[in-house]
Amino acid sequence: MPPLCFLLLLLLLLGSVSVHAGSAGKGSLSGPEINVTKRFSFPGFSPVGDPGVLHEVKLLGSAMLSAELGAVQIPDVSEGADLRHLAGRALYSFPVRLLDPVTNTPASFETSFSFQFKNDSSVVPEGDGSSTVGHGGSGLTFIMVPDEFTVGRSGPWLGMLNDACDQRYKAVGIEFDTRHNPQFGDPNDNHIGINLGSIVSAKTINASDLGIYLKDGFRHQARIRYDGEKRWMDIHLGSLGKELTLEPAFSGALDLSEFLEEYMFVGFSASTGNLTQIHNVFSWNFTSTSRAFLRMPSAESCEGKIILPSSTATGFAKRRPTSGFFIFVTVVVLILVVIASLFYLRKHKENKSSKAILVEKIKRPIPPNKPRQFTISEISSATRCFSEDEVLGSDSRGTFYRGKLPNGRQVAVKRFSPEFLNANGLDKRQMMKEINAISHVRHPNLVPVRGWCRHKGEIIVVYEFLPNGGLDKWLFGAGVLPWTRRLKIIKDAAEALSFLHLKKLAHKNMRTSSVLLDLTFRAVLGDFGLVLSGSESKRFEAAVSQAVDVFEFGVFILEVVAGRKRLDPDAPQNQIDLLDFMWRMHEVDEKAKAIDRRMGSFMNAEQAIRAMDIGLLCTLNESKGRPSMDQVTELLSMDVPIPELPLSRPMCLFPYSSTTGLCAGYSCAPLR
Structure with missing residues (x-):
């Protein structure tokens, strides 16, 4: 019988064993529906009075805990006198389950917090006639974001989004905005906005209609309720010491499922621009409930692995040698088949050239951060076939694309134009030598070269991606x-x-x-x-x-x-x-x-x-x-x-x- 037949026989035998084992393992994968509840409360944020706050609140970018006020402060006022163009986040340190991936149902949650905006400086830069003294700027956002290591942009982005063009970054924000940015669809400089994966609000509410002025220096309180089953949100806003308005500032249908992942981080983000504003959060309560299905153990058991009492095992012990003998014979036959097949394959490989064997032997895995040569298919896949949506910029030499490697790393891909590469006298070999030389240079102020690609008439350089751009x-x-x-x-x-x-x-x-x-x-x-x-x-x-x-x-x-x-x-x-x-x-x-x-x-x-x-x-x-x-x-x-x-x-x-x-x-x- 040819070795191929032996292999087929082996596969059939193994397949039958797998089917038998699989049938023994059948059972219910899910059980009754349960609720997963997460609840936490911060009456204050003083690291002196409650040292646990340092462990439970993660600060990113320009953010701090003020022991004097017992509050989260964004920006960090200890950084210096100039507080312009800063952004920060304060997140609950642990992820919260906000989506059931089986039914794609968002979690229901309720959060309330008290906050205050303080105008640190009201100096208007020269030549900026669009603002007046005392107006302050920017605002605060309650956010739900997919990670705990991203800092959002400063200015009108409110620290919510890092890359304003990245539509794959799932985020939900409820902004309390005190700066009028018409390019983002803001109605005025005193509004609430509901942001779904974008800094442009899907819904806006004029806070002036509620008799509330966010930048008046007083403490305000907000309560946000969301019903995941009904996809319905209510937002209440009021001044501290007064009852929240009976009528919600916003009440309406809102489906968050598209902008949520199963686990996300919740917290606050804020930023400053040309004008500054200190954003204080004094207290915060949060509760969420999400549906899930309890995983139940299989109804069947592997009786052969159960150790029976000696009084009941006598008959079984007498029958065991016979089945054991057949198992032994089967294993020996399978081993012989495998040995014969390997021997045949080895003899077949010996007919190949020694050069090919040598090349195969010297291949080594490439460290993840070491510059390497990419294939054109890898580059095409990373840039979604050089999609126009991924274009970062261009010049006379070529075009920059944003790319994403299979390991999740974002890169910037420079694709040199045919006009540049076909220019009279261009030495492509010298160009590749320079790319190789630059790729081995490391310095904190030099963008790392992650690799290159040379395919037919193409020359491409892959850089590390920096989201703040040029x-x-x-x-x-x-x-x-x-x-x-x-x-x-x-x-x-x-x-x-x-x-x-x-x-x-x-x-x-x-x-x-x-x-x-x-x-x-x-x-x-x-x-x-x-x-x-x-x-x-x-x-x-x-x-x-x-x-x-x-x-x-x-x-x-x-x-x-x-x-x-x-x-x-x-x-x-x-x-x-x-x-x-x-x-x-x-x-x-x-x-x-x-x-x-x-x-x-x-x-x-x-x-x-x-x-x-x-x-x-x-x-x-x-x-x-x-x-x-x-x-x-x-x-x-x-x-x-x-x-x-x-x-x-x-x-x-x-x-x-x-x-x-x-x-x-x-x-x-x-x-x-």
């Missing part, structure tokens, strides 16, 4: 980054470039869109330039050198200080070119006029002007005093004196200067 969106968008954060971002980027240069590497793409922000707003440098096409390399040889990184970093500093792009067509005619404008302000000693006025009075003008001087120093020709990145990091420490700048800088018509200080083929003229 600095350009924060610097030139609607929000305003405070000066302290801008200075820290400049220093972080300088550290990254200095480290790269120390490793004899260059970034070659230094711009605001290449500086990414992690959850703590630390600057992380990514989107490396790798190599340029041969024609570009011949025309501007400095574009592939470290000297250009320094020049581009200088322009980057000026953009961060001014809050403007390097080329701004919407600016006045004499200010379109930021570098030209900055040098003219230096010539007339009026650099203070170029600082971003939106930062308001919290801005340190002396530090900002010093940063501008360092930026201008970086744009000098190398023969005229352009520093190295190592020297730049020393200058940014604010302890080293800055070399004196020339009153006007001889500057090439094209901004890149070569290692000799000249632009090949271009004339130079003094900057006026």
Whole structure:
């Protein structure tokens, strides 16, 4: 009989054994319906009076427990004077069952809490005429979220969502909002909103109609009731010391099942934006009840495994040898069949080439964080076939996609465009060498390269995903980054470039869109330039050198200080070119006029002007005093004196200067 027949026989025998065993194991998998109840209460949040609070409340981001007030405070007022653009969460430390996955029925729950909004500062940044003194900003949200390690965005996102575009993040929020954001559908600056997986409220309630003004400085109390069976929610709101309104602020049908997971974390989130507000939660009660089905033991038992008393086991013991003998014979036959099959397969494998066997032997599992080569199918699956919904941004070199690997890790995928890859003179092998070199560099301010893919005409680089995105969106968008954060971002980027240069590497793409922000707003440098096409390399040889990184970093500093792009067509005619404008302000000693006025009075003008001087120093020709990145990091420490700048800088018509200080083929003229 051929070995294949032996294998088939073995499978049939094993299958019959499995069927027999399976029949013995049949039984009821579920029993009667039961209720799973979770209940907790916090009369206060003082870690001194109740040390258990530290164990039962998890603080994320800018959040703290105030022993003085006995309250949860968001933001953390101990962080410093500048409380703008902060976000935090306070969650119950243990997950709560909020959905029955068998019937897809949400849990019923009731929660009540008392809270207060205190306007910490009412300074309106210069140029912001949309707000008035005393208005405060942002608000508080009761949230249900899938994990206990995500911090939401600051500003109008109320700390509820981290990635505003991630529709896969399940979250439910009841917001008490004191800032009018028309782009999110807010009716006014005193409303309640019900948010289902989005910062845009599915339902809004005008709190003014209830005679309640959330930002009046008084303590308020809220009660939220939800009937999971009926999919019905009631929300009551009132002032502390008074009875809650008999009529609910909201009462209506609401199906939460689509936005819940079986287990989630409950708590509060809040944030600040251009204007600040301290959000205090003084007490909190929560009760939930979810349906479940009790798992019952099987009705059948394996009698052969039950140890019988010796008085009743005599007859059984006499019959056992016969069945045992047949079992022994069966096992021996099966072993012989397996040995014969393995022998045949081994002889068959010996006919293969030794080279293939060697390749098979040297394969090793790849550590999860080690950069590796991805297949095009892995990349396509991670980006949902390069879906437009996953596009993060694009430039002349290619497109960035958001991707999700099978292990759940989110990544940013840079797919280089065919036009760039087919450019005249591009050396793809050299490009792959640079990708490999960058992937082995590790620094806290450099985005880790998770891998790459080269498939036919495709070259793709896989970076770690940073949900806060590029600095350009924060610097030139609607929000305003405070000066302290801008200075820290400049220093972080300088550290990254200095480290790269120390490793004899260059970034070659230094711009605001290449500086990414992690959850703590630390600057992380990514989107490396790798190599340029041969024609570009011949025309501007400095574009592939470290000297250009320094020049581009200088322009980057000026953009961060001014809050403007390097080329701004919407600016006045004499200010379109930021570098030209900055040098003219230096010539007339009026650099203070170029600082971003939106930062308001919290801005340190002396530090900002010093940063501008360092930026201008970086744009000098190398023969005229352009520093190295190592020297730049020393200058940014604010302890080293800055070399004196020339009153006007001889500057090439094209901004890149070569290692000799000249632009090949271009004339130079003094900057006026």
